[in-house]
Amino acid sequence: MSPDRLRTMNRRRAIQLLGASGAVAVAGCLGGEEEAADENGTEGDETDESRDESADSDEAQEEEADLASLEPTPEGESLSEEDISALVAAFDDQPMNEDQHEVEGEERSYTPRHVWKWVSDETLIGLHFDEPNPEEATELDYITIGQKGLFTEESQPSEEFTHFHQHTADGWEAGHGGDTGDEGYWLTHIAVREIEYPFHDEPIEPQIDYGFMPTPPEEGSEGHETDWETPDSGESDLTDADRDELIDIFDDRWTTGQDDAPHGTPAHVWKWVSEETFVFLHWDEPAVEEAENLIYFGMGVRGQFTTDDIPAGQDEEFTHFHKHEADSWEAGHGGQDPEQWGTWLVHHATRDHEMPWGEVEVGVDREFMPTPTE
Template structure:
């Protein structure tokens, strides 16, 4: 597996997760609580609360984040047209771009953007013509590979699609060893497609249009030519345009530690009242980042097991309070009454190294876990 240039060492890993100080590294790699309470010198760090004195002179925590978390709203059609214009790459051949829009032709429901030599991110809408969509249904990650069991990255990559076919439908699945992309889909709202037995809520969709490979089939390569040949990291212009488009706020101002404009390494876009999509870069200041490393969603909730989206605690590993004294203090929670967001992080860059080890393209199930006790 090829690592991207400038693989992240321990110091850079701290920047990549958008935090600072050895206390946070301890919190990521130590007890697994995801809520560090000591720094490298053994002194206590913040826990997201203000400490006050009660009548007996004892310290008691005054919990933050007990009020409702910020809420968003669904994208308007005008707001949808902005990312549609920005996601302008074509990993599929021309014959599969069957939907003629006002501005260009599209693969049905999808728009795409390359973010590495091997991966693209995508948006999946509720209308075959993305320009006419009224809702975003999924975020998508495409990983180059072959239609074999060996090449299937992980279980969330349920669907294989050939890069070259006579039609969009003709690209689904294929023959053993066909070139194309393994696709993972994360639902951002309540939806029901023909392959669902029931309506599903926001979650990783392990039922999405399954195309199981032949059991035991071998072969894997990403070294093949794609229809557009535009693979690679985001350009500076593309990065900046996406940052401008992802203009939502999900925490209190105290956590907007990067120039008062960003939470470290993250930009978000609200897509429903309860869900935002985020981009997670490899630098605390998104404007100085050289790579996108995670693509994911945040879902409003409380620090309770019943609040984990889709009962997918293995995928939504990290809870972040909306209100805290600072970014580091927002990780995890101390009480079930605290409000915030459950986050699922889908790694999108091959060979990513984080404090907890090398992360393959896929759901990062080790990302800063904050388990409900």
């Protein structure tokens, strides 16, 4: 960083900390242009009044250049018992056969730790909790996105889909992986808080979990089909009632000055799941009450507009930084200074769709509105 840039940043930051009354003193401490001019003898005849006017002008310019979102992003909190109950009730589909519903709850049976919701004819989303019985969970560990397919290399959508699970098996454990050509779901798991699982040597922080129970298919194996029948025959788009139920649950706010849509921020609804992270649903309409389809399921992590704050160093996945304070939703995109706070966002597409940057396929959208730090 150049000395002039550093001096400008230090001066601006000091003015913000001291307030307008300290602007003239700060200018003198940091060595403004007026001081340099006096030393060169070019402004020796300048009156005190003109100097005061110049200082006032500099102060006004500095205030105009003040940056938004310099205070830390508000912290969130873990899901409440009521939140978890509402989510478990909303994620009420059963894409696996009965033999895999090994956990008996008071409301229904479950596949261990998971609840599911179909969002299209070929894709579903899921929640992975910290307890085998979701009704007894206290924390959310992962969000999950699944794609119908076969256990082949050709059918694996992309590298984030590390785990294949058969839709029909003698038990939950028996459903992991399979024989080449078996029908089932390729799953992405996104860790939403710091967690520890047996398939990792040490705890992991929020990130796309490329190490989640890998089930590599046979190298070079071919075949991809999605028109097979699922155990619950439930694959479909969300209904209006499903959409409205999810919107009611995802009821948190983390931005200021950016409620540009009837419900709040355009196309998005949010839910805090820890002090540092929230999960979100991104719909196909700015007014989510009018949305027809869910197009992304994702996560945001509190941080500043610096490379060091990109979660787990996954800069190809967490492509977009959004400030928590701005004059509008559009103004919140990206940052102008590493001092600014907001969240780093990863967007995982839940269906094939078109965006201004091109065709998007199911998977992590690595082209989603990039906001590079340099």
